[in-house]
Amino acid sequence: MSKGLPKRSEDYSLWYNELVKRADLAENSAVRGCMVIKPYGYAIWEKMQATLDEMFKDTGHSNAYFPLFIPKSYLSKEADHVEGFAKECAVVTHYRLKNDENGNGVVVDPDAKLEEELIVRPTSETVIWNSYKNWIQSYRDLPLLINQWANVVRWEMRTRLFLRTAEFLWQEGHTAHATRQEAIDETVQMMNVYATFAEEYLALPVLKGVKTESERFAGAEDTYCIEALMQDGKALQAGTSHFLGQNFAKAFDVKFANKEGGAMEYVWGTSWGVSTRLMGALIMAHSDDNGLVLPPKLAPFQVVIVPIFRSEEQLAEISEVANKIKADLKKFGISVKYDDRDTHKPGWKFAEYELKGTPVRIAIGPKDLENGTVEVARRDLLEKNVMPMDDDFAQNISVLLDNIQDTIYQKALKYREEHSFKADSYDEFKKIISSEAGGFVYAHWDGTAETEEKIKNETKATIRCIPIDQVEEEGKCVYSGAPSKGRVVFAKAY
């Protein structure tokens, strides 16, 4: 039992905030809205990065890096884009400080005012398309498939660790294509990459869909997304992939000579991203009142070995066994931490690794040495078993880790299924949305922004997406009664 971790059922937000801090993932920084990602939290992010990066490379993308600062004028080149981001941009106006004449430390030097102010990127479409203008001349230069790992800044009014911070880490893919269809295919492909990553690594089932006009990325023609359900019944947008049409090509005059006689055409663009928000998704989807529950594929270490000993001699004997186990597991690609510190007691360590979500804990004590066994505990189900230390041991642990990964996923899937509902009247709709349990509500919608807006104002629920696998079905909008050809997904969202 972790000492005083708040209960999810009592205060979900408090539980989340405390868990992030106590599990040593991140903490608030001196700067409002920003966070310090601590080594344990960053290790998880690094695993996400490594996996995603490989998936991007496998689909033909290359990494590059574009600058943090964007000339203010760039942002205004695409009308919707500036509209969407203007209100949350940090702006650099000066480039020098000087000593205050009254001895109050340093002050901004008014003589060092920038000719053109720079904004700290909230996203990089504009700088990148400004470069693409020079990189693309002919159909031979296409497709251009670039990704960058970067930080961005959005001056948010209200922030929460990982879920919404003023500065966050992410990757942003930016591609350019010769045809509309190719760009759409790319957009869909990357949504699918995200969905695969979420399901296979985060152990998090997601809905794939398209955003409505009002939820769409500023400057996109279509925004595809993956939406996940958290344990408090609220939806979390876990990744987005945008079909940009020719909007940025036109704004930055990016044209190519086509294959058919060299006529100049505007290129078609996409952009797509996932951020450190995925950390929030990971935490909120699986963890319990005892602490973090990490899927083995993303845990900084998958197995921890805790020795139980009284004397130095005993520790030496146990260490011999522990190190052999560690080596054996390593051969199966399993990452292991052997915690032989004598500064903390076993019970303390058990609680600690439970809080930090280590998938498997192996305890070895004197009794085990006698019996040729070890105690194996799995974090997800909080079950303990005594296992024989035989030739199959490493193999068995490997199977166990796979089983944990799958069990966590199935549990999340079951939760989502139990919290997915159909509503055919507005009363029914409101009842589900306002319930404690929350969840996804599939309902007919007349397709208008007005209705969407009214539902949002009245219930706080928004359309998370129009599912990609939406079934055709005649129906009536739950709000207006106007005809509809399929259900969309509503939920309260982060």
Next chain:
RNA sequence: CGGGAUGUGGCGCAGUCCGGUAGCGCACCUGGUUUGGGACCAGGGGGUCCCAGGUUCGAAUCCUGGUAUCCCGACCA
């Protein structure tokens, strides 16, 4: 940016109404006993009580003005 709350050793808090030598728990350090689910005993170190003014013989406490953080709304990945 509106409404509310809170700033006191590293962390969590009491003390503030009613001004009078700054306290508790955790963590930390030392010694000893302990070690199969967050050990115990003894001793010890650590604070410009958010900042700046003011009232007072005397301010963590009262007054004025800042500022920061958190929660609730509007906005957002």
